[in-house]
Amino acid sequence: MTVTRPGPAADTAAGTPRKSQNFKSRVLIPYAMLAPGIILFLVFMAAPIIYTLVLSFQKKKVSGLGLGKGSQSTAFAGLDNYVSALSDPEFLGSVLRVLTYGLILIPLMLGFALLFALLLDSRRTRAGSFSRTAIFLPYAVPAVISSLLWGFLYLPGVSPFHFLARQFGMELPSLLDPNLVTFAICNIALWGGVGFNMIVIYTSLKAVPSEIYEAAKLDGCSEIQTAIRIKIPIIAPSLVMTALFSMIATLQVFAEPTTLRPLANSLSTSWSPLMLVYRDAFTRNDVFSAAATSIVIALATFIISFLFLRIVQKRAFGQEN
Amino acid sequence: MRKSFRAGAVAMLAAATMLAAGCSGGSTAGSQSAATSDPNQKVELTYWAWAPNLDKVVELWNEKNPTIHVTVNKQDGGDPAVTKLLTAVKAGSGAPDLIQAEYQKIPTLVAADALADLSGTVANDTKSHFPDGVWNDVTLGGDALYSVPQDTGPMVFYYRADIFEKLGIAVPKTWDEYAAAAKTVHAADPEAHLGTFSSNDAGWFTGMAQQAGASWWGVDGDAWNVKIAEEPTEKVAGYWGGLVEEGVIDNKPMYTPEWNTALNTGKQVGWLSAAWGPGVLEGNAGATAGLWKAAPMPQWDASKPSTGNWGGSSTAVTSQSKNLDAAAKFATWLNTDPEAIKALVKEAGIYPADTAGAESSLTEAPAFFSNQPDFYKIVGEAAQNVGSFTYGPNVNVAYNAYNDQFAKAAQSKEKSAFLDAVSTMQQVTVDDLKKTGFTVK
Numbered sequence: 001m002t003v004t005r006p007g008p009a010a011d012t013a014a015g016t017p018r019k020s021q022n023f024k025s026r027v028l029i030p031y032a033m034l035a036p037g038i039i040l041f042l043v044f045m046a047a048p049i050i051y052t053l054v055l056s057f058q059k060k061k062v063s064g065l066g067l068g069k070g071s072q073s074t075a076f077a078g079l080d081n082y083v084s085a086l087s088d089p090e091f092l093g094s095v096l097r098v099l100t101y102g103l104i105l106i107p108l109m110l111g112f113a114l115l116f117a118l119l120l121d122s123r124r125t126r127a128g129s130f131s132r133t134a135i136f137l138p139y140a141v142p143a144v145i146s147s148l149l150w151g152f153l154y155l156p157g158v159s160p161f162h163f164l165a166r167q168f169g170m171e172l173p174s175l176l177d178p179n180l181v182t183f184a185i186c187n188i189a190l191w192g193g194v195g196f197n198m199i200v201i202y203t204s205l206k207a208v209p210s211e212i213y214e215a216a217k218l219d220g221c222s223e224i225q226t227a228i229r230i231k232i233p234i235i236a237p238s239l240v241m242t243a244l245f246s247m248i249a250t251l252q253v254f255a256e257p258t259t260l261r262p263l264a265n266s267l268s269t270s271w272s273p274l275m276l277v278y279r280d281a282f283t284r285n286d287v288f289s290a291a292a293t294s295i296v297i298a299l300a301t302f303i304i305s306f307l308f309l310r311i312v313q314k315r316a317f318g319q320e321n
Numbered sequence: 322m323r324k325s326f327r328a329g330a331v332a333m334l335a336a337a338t339m340l341a342a343g344c345s346g347g348s349t350a351g352s353q354s355a356a357t358s359d360p361n362q363k364v365e366l367t368y369w370a371w372a373p374n375l376d377k378v379v380e381l382w383n384e385k386n387p388t389i390h391v392t393v394n395k396q397d398g399g400d401p402a403v404t405k406l407l408t409a410v411k412a413g414s415g416a417p418d419l420i421q422a423e424y425q426k427i428p429t430l431v432a433a434d435a436l437a438d439l440s441g442t443v444a445n446d447t448k449s450h451f452p453d454g455v456w457n458d459v460t461l462g463g464d465a466l467y468s469v470p471q472d473t474g475p476m477v478f479y480y481r482a483d484i485f486e487k488l489g490i491a492v493p494k495t496w497d498e499y500a501a502a503a504k505t506v507h508a509a510d511p512e513a514h515l516g517t518f519s520s521n522d523a524g525w526f527t528g529m530a531q532q533a534g535a536s537w538w539g540v541d542g543d544a545w546n547v548k549i550a551e552e553p554t555e556k557v558a559g560y561w562g563g564l565v566e567e568g569v570i571d572n573k574p575m576y577t578p579e580w581n582t583a584l585n586t587g588k589q590v591g592w593l594s595a596a597w598g599p600g601v602l603e604g605n606a607g608a609t610a611g612l613w614k615a616a617p618m619p620q621w622d623a624s625k626p627s628t629g630n631w632g633g634s635s636t637a638v639t640s641q642s643k644n645l646d647a648a649a650k651f652a653t654w655l656n657t658d659p660e661a662i663k664a665l666v667k668e669a670g671i672y673p674a675d676t677a678g679a680e681s682s683l684t685e686a687p688a689f690f691s692n693q694p695d696f697y698k699i700v701g702e703a704a705q706n707v708g709s710f711t712y713g714p715n716v717n718v719a720y721n722a723y724n725d726q727f728a729k730a731a732q733s734k735e736k737s738a739f740l741d742a743v744s745t746m747q748q749v750t751v752d753d754l755k756k757t758g759f760t761v762k
Contacts, residue, residue: 059757060757060758061757061758062432062757062758062759063758064543064760065540065543065544065545065714065759065760066432066714066757066758066759067428067431067432067461067463067714070434071432071434072432072433072434151578152578155577155578155579156579157573157578157579157582157583158578158579158582178732262521262574262576262577263574263577263578263579264573264574265520265572265573265574265728265729265731265732266728266732267728268724268725268728268729269721269724269725270725279721282400282404283717283718283721284715284717284718284721284753285407285429285717286757
């Protein structure tokens with residue numbers, strides 16, 4: 001608190017009137033400057049969150065046929081919505097699917113991003129800026145568009161890959177089959193996400209002082225040794241950050257499966273937890289269970305991110321303290 | 322500490338003021354002149370609709386009725402408009418006077434108290450204009466009238482006449498003949514199918530169940546009953562499940578790029594669809610114009626012809642409208658006046674629910690079916706055979722269950738999975754009604 005801290009010596013010497021004036025500028029002005037931010041936070045973050053919490057403890061109550069005036073009302077539901085969200089096999093199923101998806105996607109995503117960043121950073125790379133742009137470009141394509149695009153490429157009836165394979169007398173398996181569809185979605189996310197993560201890692205590689213490389217060179221380090229022993233440990237913090245971003249994005253996967261769903265029989269309307277929330281709120285008109293489920297997802301995301309940071313913090317940021 | 326609390330309180334107050342200001346902004350839209358007693362007072366009505374070019378039809382009304390002016394507010398489509406209306410009803414303001422409502426959404430809207438009862442207005446005298454089945458959809462079988470029917474989607478069978486001729490197949494009159502034709506088509510070209518079982522449009526399956534005699538909801542005194550898992554629906558699901566299991570019918574969803582390609586290349590040889598089908602075919606397979614023909618739907622019992630309904634909508638007055646009589650008058654004119662219906666057909670391309678209006682305005686076959694001058698005669702006969710079907714207050718839940726369950730069944734290609742899907746649909750629908758507190762018998 002700024003109030004309790006003793007002011008500079010000049011203030012105390014000047015007497016009371018001056019002090020109150022100074023107090024105003026010291027304490028109120030920062031708050032006045034913060035006010036727009038606080039107001040925006042309250043209106044657009046805190047208020048919706050509180051409203052969601054309120055909704056999650058309510059339910060719709062109907063009397064008789066439920067037709068006509070006043071036959072429907074909202075009632076206090078207690079923890080009912082949370083209990084049914086957590087015990088719903090569809091919700092658990094969607095969580096398991098997304099965990100599988102994350103286990104496949106995140107290592108691949110970070111692996112490719114790191115590989116590309118190291119290749120671009122290596123001194124022998126030619127046409128670096130072109131490759132960088134080419135790898136980054138898919139990130140600029142909105143997820144819905146890229147899902148439509150890949151959806152066309154997946155559908156055996158219109159896919160050029162399937163067409164080519166057929167010319168050689170082969171029949172490719174459809175990636176939209178139930179046992180392959182997770183890979184189909186991973187591929188879209190990978191295509192769109194590697195570029196962004198690569199840029200984050202590449203930027204931190206560029207920030208490494210060149211003296212370190214010179215020293216390594218004098219010691220007789222090869223390019224690969226430099227990469228493994230020097231570059232990767234130094235950029236570990238950005239790897240942690242990209243991993244965290246990827247985890248949060250994974251838990252929120254929505255656009256890709258939602259866009260692919262009408263194209264195939266293999267994706268249900270509750271494939272991922274967020275799809276389930278969307279379905280409950282807008283297809284089934286049950287905002288109350290949707291609110292409870294979204295609170296559960298938000299808490300889970302928070303806890304997972306927190307635990308992840310706890311575990312990797314020491315290793316990644318150890319040398320900074 | 323105290324100071325910082327005060328600053329926080331100021332910020333909170335400011336936020337609260339902003340919130341209040343934001344909320345009150347919407348209320349002005351709903352408050353219109355309540356003076357309906359004076360007939361010369363100009364009334365302003367708003368109308369949420371999504372049918373194409375509906376504003377052009379409404380212009381005719383505005384020219385002729387200087388005292389009741391209607392403004393069309395274009396919507397994205399049926400579902401988004403309903404979601405918006407339900408939100409406005411919950412908020413207490415912001416709803417339009419009139420809304421284009423699909424038949425299956427009416428019970429949901431009535432349950433949410435979003436629609437006004439028109440039984441005391443001119444609209445109630447128009448019963449004779451519409452087939453009984455359609456009238457039942459807008460009254461929910463009771464004394465109230467919730468909407469004026471606009472268009473319907475009687476189902477017919479579209480097929481590639483050229484391919485049928487090449488393979489020497491007669492147009493199937495019964496479902497047995499349809500199955501036989503499907504086998505012939507698939508045997509002649511392993512990549513071709515007479516049709517597909519699509520899990521992405523519950524309305525399509527509902528239409529076929531309706532043809533077989535199903536009515537998925539019913540009112541029994543003060544309770545709802547759900548009759549999805551009963552003989553007619555099980556018969557239809559088992560029939561299609563059998564064809565998919567045999568592989569003579571495709572299992573891919575409709576409206577995908579793959580399906581469009583198949584329509585264009587003659588790999589999808591037929592389509593069971595509604596009166597609005599020509600528009601879809603023209604859009605998705607324009608190159609095949611003139612090659613398709615329409616026929617009545619195959620029958621379960623050829624001696625008792627019946628057909629299903631897929632889609633269609635009505636004009637409802639919302640519970641927030643302050644000008645009930647004027648709105649009812651407009652809705653009645655729009656859907657029963659011969660000039661209005663002619664304009665609806667021409668501008669919006671709909672199939673009118675009004676029996677006489679359909680007959681007089683649908684004289685020329687759609688361009689896509691230019692080779693079949695009696696196109697509307699076939700559709701008109703089908704329209705007369707649409708069975709009665711009651712929708713319940715949670716159609717959205719049942720339809721969603723259809724999407725998920727039949728997707729699994731179609732993927733598995735097993736007849737038994739189709740029957741399981743029907744019973745799961747029943748289960749999900751009943752559970753949802755009970756969970757919300759409806760009385761279910």
